[in-house]
Amino acid sequence: MGTIAFRGLTKDYGAVVAVDRLTGDVEPGRVTAFLGPNGSGKTTSMRILLGLTSATTGSATIDGRPYRELARPTRVVGAVLDPGFHPNRTGRQHMRIAALQAGVSDVRVDALLDMMDLTGVADRWVRGYSLGMRQRLGLAAALVGDPHVLVLDEPFNGLDPDGIQIMRAFLTGFAGRGGTVLLSSHLLSEVAHIADDALILNRGRLVAAGPIDELTDNASDLESAFRTLIHQEIRS
Amino acid sequence: MNTLIRIEWRKLVTTPALHVATGITIGLTALSVVVGVLLAGYQGTPPAGSQTNVEKTLSVAAVSSMVMLVLGILAVAGEHRHRTVISTYLAEPRRGRVLAAKASLLAALGTAFGAVTFGFGYGLAVLLYAARGIHHLEVDVGILQNVWPSVAKWLPTGAGVAVTGPGSAPGLLAPGVAALVLVAWASALCLLATRVSMRRELR
Numbered sequence: 001m002g003t004i005a006f007r008g009l010t011k012d013y014g015a016v017v018a019v020d021r022l023t024g025d026v027e028p029g030r031v032t033a034f035l036g037p038n039g040s041g042k043t044t045s046m047r048i049l050l051g052l053t054s055a056t057t058g059s060a061t062i063d064g065r066p067y068r069e070l071a072r073p074t075r076v077v078g079a080v081l082d083p084g085f086h087p088n089r090t091g092r093q094h095m096r097i098a099a100l101q102a103g104v105s106d107v108r109v110d111a112l113l114d115m116m117d118l119t120g121v122a123d124r125w126v127r128g129y130s131l132g133m134r135q136r137l138g139l140a141a142a143l144v145g146d147p148h149v150l151v152l153d154e155p156f157n158g159l160d161p162d163g164i165q166i167m168r169a170f171l172t173g174f175a176g177r178g179g180t181v182l183l184s185s186h187l188l189s190e191v192a193h194i195a196d197d198a199l200i201l202n203r204g205r206l207v208a209a210g211p212i213d214e215l216t217d218n219a220s221d222l223e224s225a226f227r228t229l230i231h232q233e234i235r236s
Numbered sequence: 237m238n239t240l241i242r243i244e245w246r247k248l249v250t251t252p253a254l255h256v257a258t259g260i261t262i263g264l265t266a267l268s269v270v271v272g273v274l275l276a277g278y279q280g281t282p283p284a285g286s287q288t289n290v291e292k293t294l295s296v297a298a299v300s301s302m303v304m305l306v307l308g309i310l311a312v313a314g315e316h317r318h319r320t321v322i323s324t325y326l327a328e329p330r331r332g333r334v335l336a337a338k339a340s341l342l343a344a345l346g347t348a349f350g351a352v353t354f355g356f357g358y359g360l361a362v363l364l365y366a367a368r369g370i371h372h373l374e375v376d377v378g379i380l381q382n383v384w385p386s387v388a389k390w391l392p393t394g395a396g397v398a399v400t401g402p403g404s405a406p407g408l409l410a411p412g413v414a415a416l417v418l419v420a421w422a423s424a425l426c427l428l429a430t431r432v433s434m435r436r437e438l439r
Contacts (some may be wrong), residue, residue: 051329052322068329079326084319086251093250100243101327141323 001063002028002148002180004049006154008058010116013043018044020204021058026182026197028148031175033191033212034184036201042184045201048151049182050079062149066189068093074102080152087127091118091137095124102145112140139167150174152183155188168194183233240328240337247320248311248341257307261300261349265357269293273364285370293361301354304346311338313428390417 002024011019019041026032034042047053049060051067059066062077070076085094094110113122116136121129129137135158142150148230150171156164172194175181192200198215200208208215272293276284277357283289312335314320328334365371387397395414409417 001344025247050326053360073329074327077326081322082319084322086314086318086320088252089250093246097243097246097250098327099321101323105237234326 001180003063004149004180004182005061005064006045006049007061009045009048009055010057011041011048011053011058012056017204018050019055021059022201022204022206024178024199024206024209026199028180028197029175029178029195031171031181031183031191032197032199033188033195034182034201035191035198036186036189038186039203040186040201041204042186042201043153044204046079046081046151046182046184050077050081050151072103072145074098074142074145074147076145076147077105077149077151078139078145078147079148080138080142080155082153085126085129085134085137088125090123090125091129091133092122094137094140095122098141098144104145108144108146112143122137132160132163135159135163135167135236139170148178149180150182152181154185155183156185164190237333237337238332241341242339243327244311248345251314253307253310253314257303258349261303261353262356264303264375265300265353266360269357269360270364273368284368285365285372290361293305294354294357300350304342304349308342308346311342389414395421 005075006024007024009019009022010017022041022045034045036042044053044062048055049062049067051073062070067073077201089097092109092113095113096106099106099109110119113119115137118133118136118140121133126134126137135155138151139155142152152171155167155171159167171181171183173198183191183195192212195212197210198208198212199206271288273284276282276286276289281289282292315324324334325331389408389421395409395417408414
């Protein structure tokens with residue numbers, strides 16, 4: 001339960017092809033990293049997966065179903081995207097709206113605020129939150145429906161070293177309990193310690209896929225393997 | 237659907253817009269009634285308690301309908317501005333249902349808002365007239381019909397009546413003007429909707 005499948009996924013904006021025939025699987029119980037430089041199609045693929053953008057052709061499904069056909073989507077998939085909060089709502093109000101949307105009780109709100117170390121600021125306006133606090137609030141809101149799939153776009157952006165540590169531990173634990181984690185990053189070093197699998201994109205196309213260890217077998221380190229893969233693609 | 241309306245209600249009461257709108261409406265209604273009653277009869281204005289004066293004093297629908305228009309825009313466009321629309325559509329990917337919930341809630345709220353504002357303005361006016369020694373107001377059951385058209389004729393319904401009705405009725409716009417008003421409404425709403433739809437894909 002919780003397999004994400006991309007099948008020939010293509011998205012073009014006129015002449016610009018953002019995603020080009022992407023095919024790949026993201027398995028439960030593992031952390032999978034969507035890797036690639038800025039503009040390689042990671043975010044677009046995630047937005048299509050989450051039903052926010054429509055595909056030109058091909059499909060992206062969760063357990064065989066498109067996101068828009070899930071009955072209570074936030075109970076299945078938690079998404080952490082570029083966080084959007086109303087500046088004049090408190091963290092708790094934001095969470096309570098998310099709880100109502102997911103159809104779960106407010107009891108979970110307090111537990112999650114506590115888990116994300118936000119209880120102390122929960123009744124303050126989000127306007128005054130730091131980027132790190134917003135990221136944690138975004139993750140708390142994504143978890144409110146107790147999903148078994150997590151989709152995170154650049155989740156380490158804006159986090160301080162402690163925050164990165166906490167986020168890594170959380171994601172590893174989530175996958176360890178059988179959950180599916182798909183996260184994007186343009187820095188391999190950021191995810192090297194926690195990702196089991198990688199889907200490496202460049203200019204909308206999949207250039208490599210598989211367990212991170214295998215992808216980097218012939219390279220002295222991960223970052224140079226990543227760069228080699230991308231440069232091979234550019235020459236070809 | 238009820239859940240979606242409850243969600244929209246919770247969103248509305250947790251932002252300052254609703255409270256500010258209520259404050260502005262009550263404040264401007266009170267001001268308009270006070271001015272209408274206390275300044276009546278001075279500098280050639282109709283005497284206090286005369287039919288013209290009472291109708292003018294009680295035409296408070298202008299304030300609440302404009303404030304509700306702004307509140308409606310904020311409730312929909314604010315979600316795009318603050319990007320909360322992403323969480324909204326993640327939780328309910330059937331966007332039409334979300335928009336329908338917003339529209340129903342705001343329509344109900346607008347009706348209640350208008351009724352409450354009118355009640356408040358009317359009550360205040362009765363008190364103020366009584367303070368000036370006027371206990372019998374030159375209006376009766378027809379009051380709502382007299383009060384509403386001052387604004388209603390500019391709204392799509394009022395303009396629609398002016399265009400479709402026979403001849404030009406008192407209190408309504410001339411058919412030609414009303415047609416232009418209708419076109420303006422339709423164009424403005426279409427432009428807004430198109431803008432939103434265009435953005436949906438790009439974000």
